[in-house]
Amino acid sequence: xxxxxxxxxxxxxxxxxxxxxxxxxxxxxxxLMTLAxxxxxxxxxxxxxxxxxxxxxxxxxxxxxxxxxxxxAFHTQKTGADLVLxxxxxxxxxxxxxxxxxxxxxxxxxxxxxxxxxxxxARFTALL
Numbered sequence: 571x572x573x574x575x576x577x578x579x580x581x582x583x584x585x586x587x588x589x590x591x592x593x594x595x596x597x598x599x600x601x602l603m604t605l606a607x608x609x610x611x612x613x614x615x616x617x618x619x620x621x622x623x624x625x626x627x628x629x630x631x632x633x634x635x636x637x638x639x640x641x642x643a644f645h646t647q648k649t650g651a652d653l654v655l656x657x658x659x660x661x662x663x664x665x666x667x668x669x670x671x672x673x674x675x676x677x678x679x680x681x682x683x684x685x686x687x688x689x690x691x692a693r694f695t696a697l698l
Contacts, residue, residue: 606697609679612664613694616642616678619658623648628682628690633674637665 594602599618603611616627625647634643640662644653657665665678677683682690 602697608668609681610694610697612668613679613682615661615664619661620644620655622646622653622655624690624694625687628679630678630683631674632669632671632676632678635665635678637662637669 603614606614613627616630617624620642622644626644640657641654642657646653
């Protein structure tokens with residue numbers, strides 16, 4: 571019924587540009603923490619000690635954090651997973667230093683949370 575190969579007009583998929591990423595060295599992480607302001611230090615600590623993506627960390631709200639129990643709850647944007655993770659001591663210390671908000675719906679990192687994703691990424695890249 572088909573007189574010709576309909577796939578003949580389909581071009582080959584070009585190789586996607588491969589982006590290689592690597593972990594920061596301890597020295598690089600220390601320098602980054604020195605350069606970062608207080609809010610970015612909190613974001614870096616939260617990402618480092620929870621392993622969560624930047625968006626999930628940046629949009630963290632105080633209602634997700636239980637300092638007494640030492641736990642933080644995430645509903646991950648990408649996978650939709652619900653996680654409850656322990657809060658490591660360095661992150662706990664930072665959170666305790668900035669805690670004090672009466673509004674549980676308030677963002678933990680308010681100046682960064684309200685920026686769009688492109689701006690958030692650009693600012694973190696500039697910091698790096």
